[in-house]
Each structure stands twice: as structure tokens, then as C-alpha cells.
Amino acid sequence: MPKQVYDVxxxxxxxxxxxxxxxxxxxxxxxxxxxxxxxLDPAKDFRNHRKPWQMxxxxxxxxxxxxxxxxxxxxxxxxxxxxxxxxxxxxxxxxWTWPRCWAVGGKTNFWGRxxxxxxxxxxxxxxxxxxxxxxxxTYAEIAPYYSRVERMIGVSSSVxxxxxxxxxEYLPPFNFRCLDHILQKGAEKxxxxxxHDRIAQLTVDHAGHPACHYCGACTTGCDTGSFFSxxxxxxxxAEATKNLELRTDALAKDILVDENGIANGVAYIDxxxxxxxxxxxxxxxxxxxxxETARIWLNSKSRxxxxxxxxxxxxxxxxxxxxxxxxxxxxxxPQLLGQPSFPDSVGDNTIVWMPRWQNLRNPxxxxxxxxxxxxxxxxxxxxxxxxxxxxxxGSSFKREVKRRYPTPVSFTIQAPTLRLDANFxxxxxxxxxxxxIPCARIHFQWDENVLKMWEHSKQVCADLLxxxxxxxxxxxxxxxxxxxxxxxxxxxxxxxxPMKFVTNAFGQAHDVxxxxxxxxxxxxxxxxxxxxxxxxxxxxxxxxxLLEKFRRGDIKRA
Amino acid sequence: MAGQDLQRREMLRIxxxxxxxxKFPGFAKWAFICSHDSQDGHIRPESYxxxxxxxxEYALIERLTELIIPSDTTPGAKEAxxxxxxxxxxxxxxxxxxxxxxxxxxxxxHCERLLGKAFLALSGAQQVSVLEPLAHKxxxxxxxxxxxxxxxxxxxxxxxxxxxxxxxxxxxxNPALKFYAKSPACPHTDDPEHKHLPPPKW
Numbered sequence: 001m002p003k004q005v006y007d008v009x010x011x012x013x014x015x016x017x018x019x020x021x022x023x024x025x026x027x028x029x030x031x032x033x034x035x036x037x038x039x040l041d042p043a044k045d046f047r048n049h050r051k052p053w054q055m056x057x058x059x060x061x062x063x064x065x066x067x068x069x070x071x072x073x074x075x076x077x078x079x080x081x082x083x084x085x086x087x088x089x090x091x092x093x094x095x096w097t098w099p100r101c102w103a104v105g106g107k108t109n110f111w112g113r114x115x116x117x118x119x120x121x122x123x124x125x126x127x128x129x130x131x132x133x134x135x136x137x138t139y140a141e142i143a144p145y146y147s148r149v150e151r152m153i154g155v156s157s158s159v160x161x162x163x164x165x166x167x168x169e170y171l172p173p174f175n176f177r178c179l180d181h182i183l184q185k186g187a188e189k190x191x192x193x194x195x196h197d198r199i200a201q202l203t204v205d206h207a208g209h210p211a212c213h214y215c216g217a218c219t220t221g222c223d224t225g226s227f228f229s230x231x232x233x234x235x236x237x238a239e240a241t242k243n244l245e246l247r248t249d250a251l252a253k254d255i256l257v258d259e260n261g262i263a264n265g266v267a268y269i270d271x272x273x274x275x276x277x278x279x280x281x282x283x284x285x286x287x288x289x290x291x292e293t294a295r296i297w298l299n300s301k302s303r304x305x306x307x308x309x310x311x312x313x314x315x316x317x318x319x320x321x322x323x324x325x326x327x328x329x330x331x332x333x334p335q336l337l338g339q340p341s342f343p344d345s346v347g348d349n350t351i352v353w354m355p356r357w358q359n360l361r362n363p364x365x366x367x368x369x370x371x372x373x374x375x376x377x378x379x380x381x382x383x384x385x386x387x388x389x390x391x392x393x394g395s396s397f398k399r400e401v402k403r404r405y406p407t408p409v410s411f412t413i414q415a416p417t418l419r420l421d422a423n424f425x426x427x428x429x430x431x432x433x434x435x436x437i438p439c440a441r442i443h444f445q446w447d448e449n450v451l452k453m454w455e456h457s458k459q460v461c462a463d464l465l466x467x468x469x470x471x472x473x474x475x476x477x478x479x480x481x482x483x484x485x486x487x488x489x490x491x492x493x494x495x496x497x498p499m500k501f502v503t504n505a506f507g508q509a510h511d512v513x514x515x516x517x518x519x520x521x522x523x524x525x526x527x528x529x530x531x532x533x534x535x536x537x538x539x540x541x542x543x544x545x546l547l548e549k550f551r552r553g554d555i556k557r558a
Numbered sequence: 559m560a561g562q563d564l565q566r567r568e569m570l571r572i573x574x575x576x577x578x579x580x581k582f583p584g585f586a587k588w589a590f591i592c593s594h595d596s597q598d599g600h601i602r603p604e605s606y607x608x609x610x611x612x613x614x615e616y617a618l619i620e621r622l623t624e625l626i627i628p629s630d631t632t633p634g635a636k637e638a639x640x641x642x643x644x645x646x647x648x649x650x651x652x653x654x655x656x657x658x659x660x661x662x663x664x665x666x667x668h669c670e671r672l673l674g675k676a677f678l679a680l681s682g683a684q685q686v687s688v689l690e691p692l693a694h695k696x697x698x699x700x701x702x703x704x705x706x707x708x709x710x711x712x713x714x715x716x717x718x719x720x721x722x723x724x725x726x727x728x729x730x731x732n733p734a735l736k737f738y739a740k741s742p743a744c745p746h747t748d749d750p751e752h753k754h755l756p757p758p759k760w
Contacts, residue, residue: 051734052722058643060718063651175743181750203741214738335751338758343733343742380733387717388710392693393626394686398634398729401717402760405730469751 005558009281014106016287016518018230023543025243034250037102046221071099077220096483105230115533122527129363136505145537153228154206157198165355186468197353201227214346254300261304287518294491295440310509319490326479329461332407344379356528368452373528378409411461415453416526489523506545610649643719661708
């Protein structure tokens with residue numbers, strides 16, 4: 001039997017893989033997408049408005065399995081969707097919490113939906129403050145791609161006229177809640193921004209999907225596709241072209257190369273049969289997440305690529321950056337004590353944000369370089385977490401819990417680390433996963449700069465809360481463990497110089513012209529913004545670059 | 559109940575607008591699940607057989623949960639079956655088991671020493687007087703650290719068990735009991751600092 005050859009093999013189906021299969025299939029290419037996990041059924045695998053009393057452990061999870069949980073999203077609401085079987089390791093001294101959703105659609109099934117654009121302040125940060133290097137492109141070059149992605153997926157926000165967080169093409173924003181008006185006044189008093197977040201969640205019907213019904217269960221899967229996820233949006237469009245073959249439970253092992261060291265396929269493990277399978281294509285897009293893409297490329301060793309495919313620069317797996325997350329302040333708003341409850345968390349999202357305001361005019365104004373953002377939140381939630389902080393018991397305690405219900409507020413920092421030589425991903429020389437594939441090993445520490453941001457944010461958020469008439473009760477003792485944000489970047493950084501960068505400005509490997517990385521691995525660092533919408537915008541640009549190669553005949557159709 | 563009608567109408571409206579999504583896989587099942595009435599989610603047997611606690615221990619746990627969240631003008635831990643939840647969670651949580659037994663023993667011994675009787679044999683007022691120093695920082699007494707730990711563990715489990723029931727949701731008027739047609743908006747936009755709100759409802 002002659003071996004089947006596809007035009008493009010896409011590894012992964014999250015934000016990058018989803019955008020890739022949609023774009024390439026709609027352009028008429030034959031695509032095989034291999035995905036490490038199974039296909040979810042929203043009716044079975046999502047929360048579907050279940051309430052805690054319909055759950056065996058009321059949503060708190062089986063205490064006997066607590067140690068196996070990989071983070072807050074790995075919950076009783078959506079059992080069996082977070083990866084537990086495939087291992088990764090950490091170097092001595094590294095802590096890394098890494099919740100991985102490898103089902104079809106990846107983390108887009110359960111993501112936080114915040115969708116701000118990167119701007120020139122991010123792309124040219126090195127020119128401004130002298131640290132590291134600039135990105136190999138300008139905002140003007142990527143802006144049209146952001147616009148197209150926003151029109152495709154629907155992003156709700158407002159026009160804010162701040163070049164440091166450029167405006168996009170938005171649906172009407174989520175409304176401010178009582179707590180937002182109060183905190184915004186406090187923010188005004190201390191001179192920091194308090195604005196609508198950019199959320200890939202529909203406030204009006206869009207792209208064939210209904211507006212949000214504000215059930216508050218977003219991070220346990222949306223029933224109606226009212227926020228962007230690959231399975232609700234891009235996968236049906238790709239499948240409708242009949243150009244897509246989706247292989248599930250297909251764990252990518254390495255990239256196959258021809259006699260010239262050019263990519264010609266992917267070897268994967270079929271997790272159901274435990275057999276190794278090879279699938280061939282004219283081009284390969286790896287969109288497996290920052291760490292996994294590095295793992296696959298580093299494990300792709302051959303005569304041509306003795307240290308991993310496309311690694312002539314030696315930079316593959318290096319430059320690991322992450323977002324520091326943590327609770328900069330928490331407390332309550334006494335103004336709202338005893339007021340009737342209000343649906344504050346029905347969007348279950350970051351309705352508002354405080355986009356980077358530091359070092360905007362002068363890159364060295366603060367004790368740290370670059371800048372961070374903050375997501376405020378609070379109000380009447382699904383569960384009164386603050387209750388045990390109220391003293392006493394009996395009717396007075398019960399009344400106090402009720403009185404405080406609308407009042408709690410908290411501030412979450414999102415701060416980018418700087419590129420350091422010490423932070424990287426390599427292959428563990430000893431440990432293999434359940435299928436015999438050598439594991440990714442993570443080396444990571446917070447840097448001094450990001451820890452200064454953390455300290456700074458604790459002061460600012462406490463000041464803001466007090467200025468708003470609120471009571472500060474505390475802050476997180478330390479930031480969350482690295483990896484927690486799921487916004488890590490950098491293992492296949494893009495840049496002009498093939499000696500210093502793994503990929504070019506299109507995510508195309510310098511060494512292997514038919515191999516692309518389409519995830520956050522190509523980003524130079526995290527910025528103060530989330531990564532998902534940028535993954536989609538950059539992937540769209542990469543795919544059109546690849547399509548042009550097919551059109552010109554640089555890469556022949558299969 | 560008017561609120562329920564509103565919720566049902568709202569659900570129908572949402573399902574009508576959601577019809578656009580019906581061509582996507584899983585939608586029919588989703589609509590089916592949504593139409594389920596969640597009111598009957600928590601059915602409790604007439605008499606409960608504790609899984610972890612002995613009968614006398616369970617009676618003590620039951621009493622403590624009722625003292626922490628009492629039935630007063632609204633239903634409390636008793637109606638919400640909180641003691642059953644506590645027993646269930648402790649039965650599944652080996653880390654909590656020994657401290658629970660230790661705490662129960664401590665509390666009874668403590669009551670014997672102070673008042674000559676086990677906790678359950680005390681009057682309601684006496685029981686409260688024993689718990690007060692455990693529950694309030696200002697009233698803490700030396701030598702009662704084990705008791706304070708036990709009380710805060712029971713209080714935590716009681717809160718967990720109460721506010722995750724429909725009774726608990728209703729107690730705080732949890733907005734997740736309803737669906738909303740539009741992005742809910744603050745009703746006091748003429749008073750952004752919220753300095754002139756109506757007096758507290760409770």
C-alpha cells in the first residue's frame with residue numbers, strides 16, 4: 001500500500017492547532033491533526049449547570065485523590081479531562097505546577113478568556129530598557145491579524161485609547177458590578193487604570209453562537225460555545241471542509257525527517273493500542289504548548305539534528321519565561337455589607353483589569369523594568385470562601401456570612417519574568433513516560449525583577465482598596481507556584497538571526513523551512529498580557545506564510 | 559414562586575436564542591440537561607447510618623453543626639443535613655480522621671473537668687459557654703489549643719457542608735440559582751462610590 005501523505009501535519013488542537021486546522025483546511029489543504037487526548041463531549045464532560053449538591057464531594061473533590069490533583073481546574077466538576085498519565089520532571093530546586101488539558105481543543109475548553117493584544121511597548125521592550133532583544137516584528141504588522149481573530153471569535157471590551165494595551169474590534173463589554181464602580185473610584189484616587197478586560201466571551205450572539213447566559217460555570221466548560229474554544233468554533237469549520245483527519249489519543253513522539261533533514265512527518269504513540277504510528281506530510285506545524293513543543297523537537301534527534309530538530313542555534317528549549325500569579329491583596333468593601341446579593345460572578349471571568357501602568361513614559365521609572373497587570377475580582381461568588389474568616393458561631397455568625405456575601409474583593413497579579421539563562425526545558429536523561437518517551441524536564445526560578453513587581457503590586461492593591469473605602473485583610477504569603485498561569489513562553493523564540501533564534505518572525509524554523517511552531521513557544525517573553533489571542537493571531541500569520549509557500553510551489557502539494 | 563417562573567422563562571428564552579447552536583454536536587443533550595429540575599437534587603434518607611463516627615460521636619457532631627449554623631428565622635445545618643456531609647467527608651479523608659477523634663475526646667474530657675458532664679449532657683447555654691472561648695480570639699484561654707483546632711475544623715466542614723446545599727444557596731441568596739438574559743449591571747450608577755445605599759437588608 002503506498003503510504004498516504006498529507007499536505008500538513010498539525011500537532012495539537014488548542015488555540016494554535018485549532019487556528020491552523022481551520023485556516024489550512026479552508027484553504028483546501030489536506031490536513032492530519034494528531035492530538036494527545038480524547039475528544040470531549042460537552043454533554044458528558046462539561047459541568048452543564050450541575051450544582052455542588054449534585055456532586056459526590058460537593059465539588060471539593062475526593063480527599064483521597066487530593067495529592068493527585070494538578071491544580072484548581074482539575075476538579076470534580078470535569079473529571080478525566082486533565083492529563084495525569086504522562087509525566088514531566090523538574091530539576092532540583094524547581095517547583096512547577098502544570099495542569100495540562102490534552103483533550104481535543106486543549107485548554108481552550110476551560111481557559112480564562114482574557115484576550116488583550118500585545119503592543120509595541122512589548123515588541124520593542126528591549127530597545128526601551130536595554131534588556132534582552134526586541135521581537136522581530138512591529139505592532140503594525142500583526143494588528144490586522146488580531147482584528148481578524150477578534151472578528152472570528154468575538155471579544156467583548158471597550159475602547160480605552162492606551163497604546164500600551166492597544167484597542168481591538170470589540171463586542172459590547174460586560175457591565176461593571178457594584179464592586180467595580182467602588183474600586184474604580186479608588187483606582188482614580190491613586191492614579192491607576194481600572195478598565196473593562198478584553199474577554200473572548202459573547203455579550204451578543206456572534207459567529208453562530210448565542211450570547212453568554214451568565215451561568216458562571218465557564219472554567220468547567222461552556223454548554224453553548226459562548227466563549228471561544230476550538231471544539232465549539234474552529235473544529236466544526238475545519239471538519240465541514242472534509243479536508244481534516246483528526247487522530248485522537250495520538251501522543252506525538254518526534255518529527256520525522258528525510259535524507260536532507262527536512263521534516264516529512266510525525267511519529268506518535270496511539271495511546272489505545274500503545275503502538276507507534278508514523279504519519280507523513282509535506283509540512284509540519286507543532287502547536288503542542290510551549291514545553292511540549294520543546295519536548296517533541298528536542299526528542300527529534302537524527303544525523304542532521306544531533307541535539308534536536310532545528311536546534312543549530314542551541315536555543316531550543318532555552319529562554320523559558322512564565323507569568324507570576326498571586327493574590328496581591330484581599331479584603332472587603334464595608335459599603336456593601338448587608339446589601340442584597342448581586343450576580344457578580346455569573347460571568348465567572350475577569351470582567352475588569354488594571355492593565356500595565358508602570359514604566360510607560362520612562363522605562364526605568366520603577367525599581368523594576370517592564371510591567372505587570374492586575375485582575376480584580378470578588379463579590380457574590382459560588383461559594384463563600386471568606387466565611388471561616390468570620391469569628392464565632394450561631395445566629396450571629398450565620399448573619400455575618402450573609403452580610404459579608406456581596407463584599408469580598410481580591411486582586412490577582414499577572415507579572416512577566418525576564419529571560420534568564422537558568423530557566424529552560426531539556427530532556428530528562430533518565431526518566432521516560434508511560435510509553436517510553438523521554439520526559440521534558442523543567443528548570444525554573446522566579447527572577448528578582450518579577451519578585452519586585454510582586455512586592456510593588458501588594459502595596460498598590462492595598463492602597464487602592466483602602467482608597468476605595470475597603471478593608472485590607474491580607475495578601476498571599478507568596479506567589480503561586482511557577483507553571484500555574486499556563487502562560488509560559490520562549491522555548492522556540494522567534495528572531496531574525498538564525499544563530500540566536502530557533503524560528504523566524506513567522507514561526508518557521510530557521511533550519512527546517514517546512515517546520516513551524518504555532519504556540520507560545522515562539523514568543524520572546526510573556527508581557528503583561530495573556531497569550532491565547534496572540535497565539536491565534538501569530539498562528540494565522542504563520543499559516544498564511546505557509547499557504548504562500550504552497551501557492552508558489554516552494555512546497556509541493558501531496 | 560415568582561422567582562422560579564422568571565428563571566424558567568429566562569431558560570426558555572436562552573434555549574430559543576441558543577437554537578443557533580443546535581447544529582453543533584452535544585447541543586440536544588445540553589438542552590435536555592438544562593431542562594432538568596434541579597430542585598430534587600438532594601434527597602436524604604429518613605435515618606442516617608454514620609460511615610465514620612460512632613452513634614454517640616455522630617450525635618455530638620450533629621449538635622456542633624447545629625450550634626455553628628442554627629435553625630433560626632431560616633433553616634440551618636440540621637435541615638441541610640450538614641452532619642451527614644461531615645461524616646461522609648471524614649470517612650473519605652484519612653488526614654481528618656485522627657484529629658476528629660482526638661477533638662471529640664478532648665471536648666468531652668474538657669466538659670467533664672469544667673462542668674462534670676460530657677458535652678451532650680450539658681444545657682444549651684453551658685454548651686455555648688464551652689465553645690465561646692474556642693471560637694473568639696478575644697476569649698481564647700491557655701491550654702485549649704487542641705480544642706480550638708477541633709472547633710475550627712468542625713466549623714470549616716460545617717460551612718462547606720451548609721453553603722453547598724440548596725438551603726445554603728438560598729440562605730445567602732446565591733445568584734447562581736438563576737440565569738440572566740443580559741450582562742448583569744450595577745443598579746446604582748448614579749452613586750458610583752455606593753455611599754447612599756439603602757440600609758443593610760440584614
